[in-house]
Amino acid sequence: MKVSDLLNSGNVHHNLEAESKEQLVKAMIESLSGQLGKENTMRATRAVMERESIMSTGVGKGLGIPHAKINGIERNYAVFARLKKPLAYGSIDDQDVDLVFLLIGPDGQSSTHIKLLSRISRLMNNDQFRHAVQQAGSAEEILDIFSKEESGMQ
Helix, strand or coil: CHHHCCCCCEEEEEECCCHHHHHHHHHHCCCCHHHHHHHHHHHHHHHHHHHHCCCCEECCCEEEEEEECCCCCCCCEEEEEEEEECCCCCCCCCCCCCEEEEEEEEEHHHHHHHHHHHHHHHHHCCCHHHHHHCCCHEEEEEEHHHHHHCCCCC
């Protein structure tokens, strides 16, 4: 499964503003509320914040990958955000985060969830790709960058 298959203009945010990690996570998951429904939106927010309280998903290089698995959904959902200004995130390298890829998956599908997290990590660890996303002028341009980059991946 391609990461870009999970993204569309409604869940890619260009210059998202957030003052805290919790506000960021809530805003990102809220963009999925039409697909998830009210109960699953609340469940996803709670699960991601619980995961963050155990260990930050700030993986370094200005990237956060908050994620969780929940009951009540049948497929994976993703949201990508480039932040208007970097946010303190508790990252392993102590750098603020400006790129965030959130993944919500169905409980019981650990293999797919792990494969998607690995693919996200591979994409975002590519310096040229990350720079292109940081320089993109719109959400549509970010979507195009994801699609083009993944077309060259196996």
